[in-house]
Amino acid sequence: MEKLLLLGDEALAQGAIDAGMSGMYAYPGTPSTEIMEYVQRSKSAKERNIHRKWSANEKTAAESALGMSYAGKRSMCAMKHVGLNVAADCFMNSAITGANGGTIVAVADDPSMHSSQNEQDSRNYGKFALIPMLEPSSQQECYDMAFHAFDISERYQVPILLRLTTRLSHSRSGVAVKPFKNENELKLPEDKRQFVLLPAIARKRYKMLLANQEKFELESEESPFNKYINGKDKKLGIIACGISFNYLMENYQDTGCPYPVLKVSQYPLPRKHVEKLSSECERILVLEEGSPIVEEMLKGYLGNCLKVSGRLDGSLPRDGELNPNLVLKAVNGIPFQIESIPGVVAARPPKFCNGCGHIDAYNALNEVMKEYGDGHVLSDIGCYTLAALPPFNSINSCVDMGASITMAKGAADAGLFPAIAVIGDSTFTHSGMTGLLDAVIENTNMVVMILDNSTTGMTGGQDSHAVDRLVSICEGLGVHKDHIIRVTPLKKNHEEMVRIIRQEINYKGVSVIIPTRECMQTLKRKTKANK
Amino acid sequence: MKKDIILSGVGGQGILSIATVIGFAAIDSGLYMKQAEVHGMSQRGGDVQSHLRVSSNEIHSDLIPFGGADIILSIEPMESLRYLPYLSKEGWVITNSTPFDNIANYPDINAVKEEIKKIKNHILIDADDIAKNIGSPMSMNMVMVGAASDFLEIDFEKLEKGIRFIFGTKGEEVVKKNIEALYSGKEFSKKFRSR
Incomplete structure (x- = not known):
């Protein structure tokens, strides 16, 4: 049989499509991004009209996938390990509601933190939630496990956690595929209160989950993967x-x-x-x-x-x-020797692409911040985090999606002046909006810079929910429209940007400055495609 | 037959096109293949590497063990040295000699070349120059595949077919130039070894 050459991520996606998945939900995050990207490229996913649009964040993705399961169809959500923290509320409770249509929570962990801020092990979550977990060892298992996971998910009405790690997510090998299954029909849960986690119902459902533990163990003992x-x-x-x-x-x-x-x-x-x-x-x-x-x-x-x-x-x-x-x-027990790397080899950390708008935005910010000294800029997760490195040395934090705004708020509450938050457009719609609302409610004295490159850049340029919406979102949240200012981060606009940042630092309240210029990577791709 | 190859370079240089051509040729020859790539942060101009494993038997690990690589195929000279811990005792370092200088403290290129010359089995090839000379600077990667082709134990025709498969949509001219680059790399590599 002919084999497909697939990354572990892609093999899982192909398996889910072939096993009758009706909807895929995800927010990009290395090393999980390629699961959704594969579904988006897939011809059969298009023909069958499988849901395959990005979600605003991992929580909305997990909830939408659970909703599709509620309606009786097979669904999958995918995220990186830290994304499961964002989705944890839904994830933990979905173990109690259980599933109707089969549902998979696919999480790609990043041991050694190749592209992450920690290396948490998602198996802790599976154990925490008391649900069955799968951990493939090969690309072929990634594919086969999608079928297996949907089956056990429907057999026990329970979501399945499927854990990948970086090496398997991003390693390619030949995968033999199976004939595809039809999708489930729309079918509501037999027990109409299955998903109503009022205490009285939740207690009952929790006992059912506990009673299933023995069966999950039996499944593991008979699993073709053990x-x-x-x-x-x-x-x-x-x-x-x-x-x-x-x-x-x-x-x-x-x-x-x-x-x-x-x-x-x-x-x-x-x-x-x-x-x-x-x-x-x-x-x-x-x-x-x-x-x-x-x-x-x-x-x-x-x-x-x-x-x-x-x-x-x-x-x-x-x-x-x-x-x-x-x-x-x-x-x-025998230690191994490895050759050393010659001393002449210098470190080559990642950096901004040539012509990137973030460079101009940070140059302007750095010039203003010279007057105030270090330690005033709280930032976030994305390409713009690279400004923590020389030559910029512009930012002082990178903790979790959205934390720039809320940490700047907390620092401002403590008396830090000026307090600046720097966040990307996609990170802002992921988890920045609610924090900005907190700041608006208290009219916190702070400046938020939303670096808008109109894409999710670090993961390779996926669609951003923020495109064309940032100003109206900020207005809707209650930021005064005179203090929502768009600028174009270009060298020639340097003086203007410096002036605006200074002016908004001096305004006592919430300001939002939005340097807007398209990501060089997506621009290059578009130019190439138009040729 | 078993070939373990470390591909190295700088994010954005396109080491994955090399992996794709060799991978295609391997699969087309009925061989097993595993190829671990780097995605994410390092792709923004940082050091990147890929573990490409080709074998007539089933392959277990996606990673090549330290001291196990038959070839380090690098499209940047300093980057070829970064992966020496992976090279086997009889392994070959085949590297482009044109530096990709995107850091403030890039070392003296002559010192880098001296380090490479200390390696028992090495080929230093100015793939950028060769690609320019055939009028196709973008084909530097295929010059490098050509330079390694004698060591791969994969039919040369299969590599040509791989190029055809990957660049086919870009037109016959692009295919031709890349195949020419493949031949030029092979030619240079042979000369370098017999000098």
């Missing part, structure tokens, strides 16, 4: 979760692993297999990307009767992503 592979040498038993299974097998390409291996790609942990491994082997090594979740669980319920190694006892590093060398060292 595998017990026997080995002769019982001195060690290895539990390899998700992609770490590949790093292990990489080291035993020709010979096969001499130790028994339990490959885990579906949670809750398959208890029967874990008990078999622990009863047969003298010691257990847990290989997992992210937090030592399985390791802690084993240590918890097996006490001191068995030795468990992993990230907690130093067999593996406590943080960062795994690789074949680290895994081999954890198995055989």
Whole structure:
């Protein structure tokens, strides 16, 4: 059979389309962005009119996907790990409401923080919400798991968390596809109060979720994605979760692993297999990307009767992503030597593209801020965060989507003057608007700069909800229209921008300055397409 | 057959077109392939790398182990050195010699070249210059594929086919220029090794 060459993200998307998905909801975030992008490019998604527009943020995406499940159809939402924090309210409660049509919450974690502000492990959320979780080890599993996930989601009326990590999200390999399934018909839940989480109903639903735990464990024990592979040498038993299974097998390409291996790609942990491994082997090594979740669980319920190694006892590093060398060292205890990088090699951090409008905006801001000294600019998540680096050194924070405005507000409340927030257009419509409302209500003395490049730039130029709406949104939230000022960030407008920033700092209240110029990446792409 | 290749360069230089051509040729030859890419922040002018693995047997890890790469194929000289921890003892460093200088503290290019010359198996090729000489500066990446072609154990015709597949929509002229670049790279590489 002919295979498609797909990224892990794309394989999941193709699997979901083929498994009868009716709607996909997402906000861009590395390394999850390509799931939605693939659905948007897909011919069959277009033919079947699968919903595939970006959402304002991860919470609205998760809620819309849940709504589609409520209506009986199969849906998926996708986000990066920190996006699940934004969607957590919906996510946790959807474990209690349960699903009607099958629904998948696909989350791509970023161990080693290649493009993120932390490396939280989304499996914590799955365990927290008490729902089944899948963690593929290959592109083929990404594809196959979409079918499996929708099936178990509908069998137990429960959302499924599917966890990817960067390496699988962004690695390409051949994937064999299956015949596609038809979409579900529109069908409301049999119990019309299933989704009404009033306390009396929620208590009942929660007991049902708890009662299902045993069945979820059975599902894991019988899952085609969990595998017990026997080995002769019982001195060690290895539990390899998700992609770490590949790093292990990489080291035993020709010979096969001499130790028994339990490959885990579906949670809750398959208890029967874990008990078999622990009863047969003298010691257990847990290989997992992210937090030592399985390791802690084993240590918890097996006490001191068995030795468990992993990230907690130093067999593996406590943080960062795994690789074949680290895994081999954890198995055989032999440290590995790596060649050093010649001293002549200089670091090459990412930077603004040539001609980027953010450069002109920051040059103007920097000139004004010279009068006030460092520490006045709270910023946010996006390309413009690169101004934290030399030569700009313009910003003093990058915490979470939207935090620039609310942190600037808090700092202004504390007496910081001037208090400046710098946020991008897409980040503003993601989570900045509500914070601006807080500031308007109290007429906080602060300046908000919305750097409008009319796209979600850092993730590669996805549509921004803010296009053509920023001024009316700010007006609607109650910012005085004389203090909503658009400027064009160009070198020739430098003096004008400096004057406006100064003027608005001196206005006692909320000002919004919107430097507006299209992203160089999207502009280049458009110019190329028009040729 | 197994070839583990680190592709390296600077975000925006287009190392992924190299991965796509070699990947296409590998799949078309019935081989297994895995290719890990870098997306996100580093694509904005930072250092980028891709792990490209091709084999006649199933491939497990998406990442090449340290000391395991058969080839470091780099379109920027300093970037070829950044990945030396991945190079195997008998591995080859095949690198463009034209620097991409987008940082304030880019080292003296001669010092970079001296470092590259210390590597037992290396090919230094001015792919930018060769591409310019054939009147197609954009084809620098395909010059580099050509320079590596003798080491790939993949039929040269399959690489040509890969170029046809990728650049086909851009017209016959673009295809021709890129195939010419492929040949020029191969030619130079052979000469470099026999000097």
